[in-house]
Amino acid sequence: MTKVWDDPVVGGVFVGMGTDSRDQLRQKNKNLLYFNTGGLCQKINRPLELTHRDLGITDKEFDIVANHLAATLKEFNVPKREYEEVMAKIGKLQPY
Ligand code: HEM
Structure with missing residues (x-):
């Protein structure tokens, strides 16, 4: 974080x-x-829709946070399959 x-x-x-x-x-x-x-x-x-409400999170800001997670998963050498599974789930949180 x-x-x-x-x-x-x-x-x-x-x-x-x-x-x-x-x-x-x-x-x-x-x-x-x-x-x-x-x-x-x-x-x-x-619920994230509650916690993030009114923060006005933009797609760009969401991508920045998601990319930090991606970098951390790579630092810990998370295998490709698991890496892709996690990032797919994170992507679904995007509306919040
Ligand atoms: C990868 C996407 C994200 C995930 C998985 C995520 C997850 C979370 C979680 C689990 C919480 C704690 C909720 C609680 O207190 O019960 C939280 C809070 C919060 N998130 Fe996110 N978040 C994401 C993206 C973002 C983005 C893009 C922003 C803003 C740029 C953001 C800003 C915040 C803020 C300000 C809080 C409240 C902190 C506090 O005062 O306790 N989050 N988020």
Whole structure:
């Protein structure tokens, strides 16, 4: 998540979040990822359409965040098949 917070375009919406809030956001995203890929974790996030409401997220901003995730998956050498599965699921979140 540090890639997102440090990003020059989208980082601004996270300014002012303390360490605990950042830790929670990170954990919620981990659980969401594990849940969506058949892991044992339960989702602990509120619905994204609620959390993201009124942020006015543009397609460009969405792509920036998705690309940070893609970069992280590559850093961890996630195999091609799993990488593509995850990114396909993330793409479906785009309306939110
Ligand atoms: C890959 C797409 C994305 C995913 C999977 C995602 C996931 C999440 C999750 C799980 C939460 C926590 C919800 C909760 O508190 O219960 C969240 C919150 C949030 N997201 Fe996203 N998000 C995505 C894209 C974006 C984008 C593009 C932006 C803005 C540029 C954004 C801005 C935020 C903000 C500001 C919060 C609230 C942080 C807080 O105050 O707690 N997200 N997101």
